Amino acid sequence: MLPFVLYFTCAVVTGFHIYTLLALAVYGAPFNPLELLALLGSLALMIAAYMSLFRPYAAARVALIAALALWSFYAPAIARMVRTRIGTSTSTLSIGIYQASGIGS
Amino acid sequence: MNTFDKMILPYLAMAVLLAVTVYAASASFRQKPDDSRLNWLFPDGTSRSFRISVGILTAALTVGLVGWFSVSARKSTRLSSRFLIPEGYIGRVRIEFEVSAAPALPVEVGQYVLKIPSNGVLKTSSPEQYGWANDSYYYYSAAGAHQLSDSDPHRLVWGKINGEATGSSGKTKYEEFFVGTKSQFMDQSGAGGKATP
Numbered sequence: 001m002l003p004f005v006l007y008f009t010c011a012v013v014t015g016f017h018i019y020t021l022l023a024l025a026v027y028g029a030p031f032n033p034l035e036l037l038a039l040l041g042s043l044a045l046m047i048a049a050y051m052s053l054f055r056p057y058a059a060a061r062v063a064l065i066a067a068l069a070l071w072s073f074y075a076p077a078i079a080r081m082v083r084t085r086i087g088t089s090t091s092t093l094s095i096g097i098y099q100a101s102g103i104g105s
Numbered sequence: 106m107n108t109f110d111k112m113i114l115p116y117l118a119m120a121v122l123l124a125v126t127v128y129a130a131s132a133s134f135r136q137k138p139d140d141s142r143l144n145w146l147f148p149d150g151t152s153r154s155f156r157i158s159v160g161i162l163t164a165a166l167t168v169g170l171v172g173w174f175s176v177s178a179r180k181s182t183r184l185s186s187r188f189l190i191p192e193g194y195i196g197r198v199r200i201e202f203e204v205s206a207a208p209a210l211p212v213e214v215g216q217y218v219l220k221i222p223s224n225g226v227l228k229t230s231s232p233e234q235y236g237w238a239n240d241s242y243y244y245y246s247a248a249g250a251h252q253l254s255d256s257d258p259h260r261l262v263w264g265k266i267n268g269e270a271t272g273s274s275g276k277t278k279y280e281e282f283f284v285g286t287k288s289q290f291m292d293q294s295g296a297g298g299k300a301t302p
Contacts, residue, residue, distance in 0.1 A: 001151055004159065006128055010121040017118045045125070053151050053159060060132035067126040074119055 003056055007049035007063050014070055015042035034073040041069030183236035184212065189220040190253070192246035195285040196225055196293065202278040204228040220245075233267065233278045242284075253284070263290040 018039045025031045044066035052059035132147055190198060198221055201207075207228040210217045217234070221227050242253040242262050255262035265282035283290045 001148065001155055002146065003128070003132070003148070004151065006121075006125055010118075010125040013114070013121050014118045017114050020114070048129075050159075050163075053156050056148060056150060057132065060129045063125060063129035064133050067122060067129055070122050071126070074122060077115075078119065 003052040003059060003063075004049050007045050007052060007059070010067075011042050011045035011049060014045070015039065018042060018073070032073070034076075038070050038073035041066045041072075044069065180236065183234040183238045184215060184217055185238035186217045186219055186234070186240045187213075188240065188242045189218065189245045189250065190242065190284055191221065191223050192244045194221070194223070194225065194244070195289055197281055197283050199226045200280045201226065201228045202231060202233040202280070204230055204277070206230075216241075233280065260287065261285060263287070 018035055022031055022035055022039065045063055048059045048063035048066060051062060135147065188198070200219060200221075207230050210219060210229050210231040212218070217231070219227055219229075240255075242255055243250040244253060253261040261284060263283040263285070265280070267280050268278075270277045270279060283293060285293070
């Protein structure tokens with residue numbers, strides 16, 4: 001039960017977040033290819049959630065790969081956010097970095 | 106975007122992702138379970154009743170989502186409109202909706218027909234329609250009708266807007282657009298159109 005709830009919740013939350021970022025592309029906003037990879041990761045995590053009902057160990061491996069795909073998008077975003085918070089950039093620049101990273105969009 | 110999307114959602118996503126990463130790594134690389142106390146954390150499987158519950162909830166969620174998408178898709182379309190404009194009319198065209206004393210818009214071949222009078226203002230008791238549709242524009246005269254282009258390079262329909270005005274007779278919903286060349290559209294200063302037959 002725990003792995004299903006965990007994987008399912010993560011798939012829904014990350015999927016919705018990345019979808020909201022990708023939806024901005026309709027209005028002409030540039031999008032990062034890593035967003036597509038991360039969306040694929042959310043989909044794989046959803047598959048892992050259902051797999052976990054029958055084969056929890058195989059599901060854990062799929063979930064780990066999916067999580068790595070998601071981190072390829074979130075890790076650079078966190079790194080840039082931390083760098084900005086430390087104060088190497090002006091506040092105007094930090095807003096741009098947040099948006100480019102998808103953290104604050 | 107609202108505050109949830111801007112502030113909470115990204116951090117929530119990262120927190121849950123971190124939890125999943127730690128859990129999935131632990132479950133993937135741990136040795137065969139030798140401690141029965143951790144069975145709740147790393148279960149070998151789930152009960153039949155839980156699987157059935159998940160299956161039913163997933164089916165209900167899928168049906169709900171499909172229903173919601175189909176209803177919202179149906180709501181986002183409308184009947185298209187055919188605008189019949191007097192031949193040679195150049196200027197702003199205005200359609201006022203929900204005017205109680207005015208006639209309703211006729212529907213012909215699945216299209217609303219809006220026959221604009223020579224003063225460029227059409228009043229109708231029909232409500233304004235919202236959604237996606239492919240409208241068409243025609244100049245009409247006793248000799249017949251010919252279509253006006255509403256796209257480049259020979260565009261003759263410009264600046265279509267929808268609005269709501271409040272006057273002595275209450276609120277009026279209206280739609281306006283300009284008929285003419287690009288230079289005429291740029292030159293017009295908001296005055297009503299003039300018929301030049």
